[in-house]
Amino acid sequence: MAVKIAAVTFDCEDALTVAKFWSAALDRPLDPKSSSDFASIGMPQHRDTQGWRLDDEETWLFAKVPEKKVAKNRMHVDLAAPDREAEVARLLELGASRVADMNEWGYEWTVMQDPEGNEFCVADLR
Numbered sequence: 001m002a003v004k005i006a007a008v009t010f011d012c013e014d015a016l017t018v019a020k021f022w023s024a025a026l027d028r029p030l031d032p033k034s035s036s037d038f039a040s041i042g043m044p045q046h047r048d049t050q051g052w053r054l055d056d057e058e059t060w061l062f063a064k065v066p067e068k069k070v071a072k073n074r075m076h077v078d079l080a081a082p083d084r085e086a087e088v089a090r091l092l093e094l095g096a097s098r099v100a101d102m103n104e105w106g107y108e109w110t111v112m113q114d115p116e117g118n119e120f121c122v123a124d125l126r
Contacts, residue, residue: 021115026060034062036057096114
């Protein structure tokens with residue numbers, strides 16, 4: 001059996017700020033007791049002292065770390081929406097930044113950053 005993704009985890013200066021952005025972006029509630037040190041989306045349903053329970057809803061974790069982000073992400077999240085421009089506009093209102101509109105190899109997407117500068121992309125959902 002191969003490994004499976006248990007969670008998407010972000011290192012943050014302020015875990016609650018980044019978690020609130022992603023909670024609104026994904027239209028999923030923050031877990032109880034989320035704070036500036038540690039916040040999560042979907043963790044109580046998927047993790048206990050015995051380990052991870054995996055299903056169709058992924059877990060997102062946000063942990064405060066002492067160091068700041070200093071370079072481009074080596075890994076990022078790709079999102080897809082039926083109306084990319086409308087979704088980009090909504091994410092901008094939530095606090096994201098638009099970095100670039102890309103068109104390579106016949107694909108189009110928008111590169112964005114969350115409130116702490118973590119890169120992610122928004123593409124068209126077909």
